[in-house]
Amino acid sequence: MDPFRCVATIAPSFCSRFMSTKINSVDSSQGSSAREPEVPVRIKFKRLDKTGRHIIQILDKEAVEEVKAQRQMPDIKPGYTVQLKVEVPENKRRVSIIKGIVIARRNAGLNSTFRIRRMVAGVGIENLFPLYSPNIKEIKVIDKKKVRRAKLYYLRDRLNFKK
Known part of the structure; x- marks a missing residue:
């Protein structure tokens, strides 16, 4: 048996995405007609986690x-x-x-x-x-200080942070 003859019988018309090692047995009655390989049909589904996340964002x-x-909310920024x-x-x-500093x-x-x-x-x-929060009844801005940071965690180390 010729080794090249066996290679020629391996799925002559195959897609680059669907490779098979299955040996095609070509029937002499069919001849050498080009047969399409049976590629499984991919069914597309919407990802439910994305759809659910979108609905939650809208709500x-x-x-x-x-x-x-319902109530007036002042703009609160760090340093206020x-x-x-x-x-x-x-x-x-x-x-x-x-009463305290944001x-x-x-x-x-x-x-x-x-x-x-505070x-x-x-x-x-x-x-x-x-x-x-519904437990916060009123927010009143007393003083506004200009700061250059979004998070003022450095005030934790200072004793006199109100100045």
């Missing part, structure tokens, strides 16, 4: 617009001194007033947060608040 934007329509009126659920829904802000739609640093009894305390 997130609608929720932010709804909260902004703010006063918050916060309803504390653990304290029988009493309103606490918190040291960070994270913009993430409905999940946007800001971090406030001094209580000589100890520095940081609080992280969701911007659109």
